Amino acid sequence: MNDSIKVLLVDDEEEFVTTLAERLEMRGFDPSIATSGDQALSMVQDKAFDLIVLDLMMPGIGGLEVMKQIKSANPEMPIILLTGQGSTKEGMEGMNQGAFDFLMKPLDIEELISQIHEALGKTSA
């Protein structure tokens, strides 16, 4: 049921995002990765994604600004935020600005998948 779900994973920690992509791929997703906000913004112009998983705190353009720019071009794009902060404040702020939900790092992949399905209106297997 994950076939053809195109997910863009955005995080400046390359090893994290690469491994997460590999794990999602093993579960049938079609993941792509970006390691900066700039790269993510350029990728969304070239390819249609079903959903974006976006780290909040990145060098250069931060997660909230990236989300704002993506949402201004495509308001319906579901975005799940990742936060490494100890509190939920930044995640809540992101939800107020249009994110579907937020997850804390380190994350549980099954929880992420469940959130992806929920955001896309699918039922988890």
Add this chain to the structure above:
Amino acid sequence: MNQETEKTLAFFGRMTANLTHEFKNILAIIQESAGLMEDIMAISPLAKDKYQERFNNSMNTIKNQLQRGMEMASRFNRFAHSPDHNSAELELGETMVHFCTLTERFARLKHITLQADSQNGQEIKITTNPLLLYMVLFYSLDACLSVLPAQCEIRLISAKKDENAAVEIACTGKQAPSPEQFFTGLRQSNAWGELENTAEQLNAELKCNTDDLRFYLILK
């Protein structure tokens, strides 16, 4: 709570929040790498052989991140002990390396490179207040980060200046501002005011080299 205590707590708060964020990233990478190994093993007991390269890559990632985490934890521990004594003997070059490891992320978030260096590789021993020294280094960095654009470099160099131990803060970069703009920006930043006050408490002299983007903390 007096103003000095508030200032010290605010400094510790920013440093601690920065370091715990780094720890979370390290743990997230370890978790995903361990998870990937588990996924591979779950495919079949023979999968380990088929996916040997992926398995080895994940194992190496875990080892590297554990090393990164352990080094960060040791440095964090050392930093946390900095208020223990008002005076302690430190090797200045090693202290610069330590400080840069702790604060590299602040620079990285602005696409700026932070590097520790020592003049002629010489060892410089000083007896000083470790907490105040970290605070002046932090305010120096914070002031520079508020003025410099992305792709610049900040070097903290342990040096001798007029027979005194000193820290040279040298900034470079193709897009860097002119010395005049740089020092005007520094002096207008909140961090610079804190730097001047804390340097005075540390009995350190601030000396600016207005020919280029360089200033000194002379430790007396």
